[in-house]
Amino acid sequence: MCKQSGTPLQDDLFLEETPTSSVTEKVAKPGPAVELKGSVFTLPVLRLKRSDLGAIEEALSERISQSKKFFENAPVVLDLEHLETPAEVLDFAALCSLLRTLQLVPVGVRQGSAEQQLAAVEAGLAVLRGGSVQETVAAESKDKKTGEVVKQVVVPSKALVIDQPVRSGQQIYAQGGDLIVLAPVNAGAEVIADGNIHIYAPLRGRALAGVLGDASARIIVQSMEAELVSIAGHYQIFEERLPDELFGKSAQVYLQEMALTLVPLR
Template identity: 45%
Template sequence: MNSSASSTAIDIRPTTWAMLSARLRGGYVDAVLHELQQRYGDSPGFFENEPVVLDLSGWPTVADPTPLEVDALLRALRHVGLQPLGYRDASGQWPTLLQHHGLCDAGPAPTEPKRPTPSAPATPVPAPEPASAMVVDRPLRSGQQVYARGRDLVVLAAVNPGAEVIADGHVHVYAPLRGRALAGARGDATARIFTLSLQAELVSIAGVYQTAEHGWPDTVHGRATQVRLVSEAGADKLLFEPLN
């Protein structure tokens, strides 16, 4: 199945709610399940029971799911630690099937209220100190996973096939990256991945991912590379750039 970075079936991103939003699109529940397995299959409980609203604004109105598909979808979301509480912009059979599982209509996405202009200059509030990066100085073997919550991750040795490195911020691998690397794991689209040798099985930024199945560009394969997220024609895609 084609899992190119520019046409993902699900994007999990922060919202103005105090919860995540999982936007489903494409019209095929199997595709959503495949991507959840591809990204988080080795990480049960990754989201630590965080509430999520299903955003169905991008789901085709003619693509009704079956009850078994909805059941499988909700179980897959819970497996990775998401707790579906509601939905929005659902049509067709979606509302009936989701309500059967206890989800409610969350209504339209809220907008940020305008803040009144203060009559006097506000006292500057110092910015919080950023969390220091997590540093790993040993090779990571198949089956090992490292997650830098709320900060960057710096790996000073090889990430071997079957290993996984995850960070809410940037991922730096100062060695060959042969396993999986996920930056911006909680939706930071400005996060980047850096490695001295790109040979990865999968790279992902803010939920947009690409696998080695499609091959890496010749300009970066096996070379020092940075990976970042860009938007083109309304679609997010990963950009691979050589560093030397």
């Protein structure tokens, strides 16, 4: 007769006794919930000259009507450096409300006084420390020993060279120097440089030179078919086809008396 081990529950039922394992299973720890990384974004800058909300709305409405698609839900930075009354503390809550009704998204301020920056923070805006004008001209200082004037020349960084096509959605940034592109910049792509931009191929996307404020920067293109060009924050959007004298032609873009100028290369 075969004996069954276990604890009887009923005549025909037994509860098997299973020994408890002493091995503890290791549970994999989840990865971090977030990661903080640096990146570069091109943001439109709204250079405020007056605090009159009515005047701001009128000027912006006219500008936005020319390029509705570009400005729709666009993040903007408020530049306070050029206000007619530099010490005036703006009503940032009212200003932000106005901008949102125009489908703009205010994200921060730059420049301005400590009081202005504090008021901006209280309205939920960030204070951006970067984006200032980069001095590229020669500076002068006196040598302590001889008293003679010594010229300190800023030497630009080595140019960044790209020899592959820049695809839609890609962004290339040449920090501290020029950008040279030897392949097409496709529609929806963006090339950015602190210095000049040279494109020895068609430009069908966006090109932004002198992004830190270098007004002497230039964009030189073998075949101009751009969506947008910008020099030191002065930009032009091309929602329609470029004029025949520029479309598909070699061209350069530069600032002349702080106005954006596009001319074919001869």
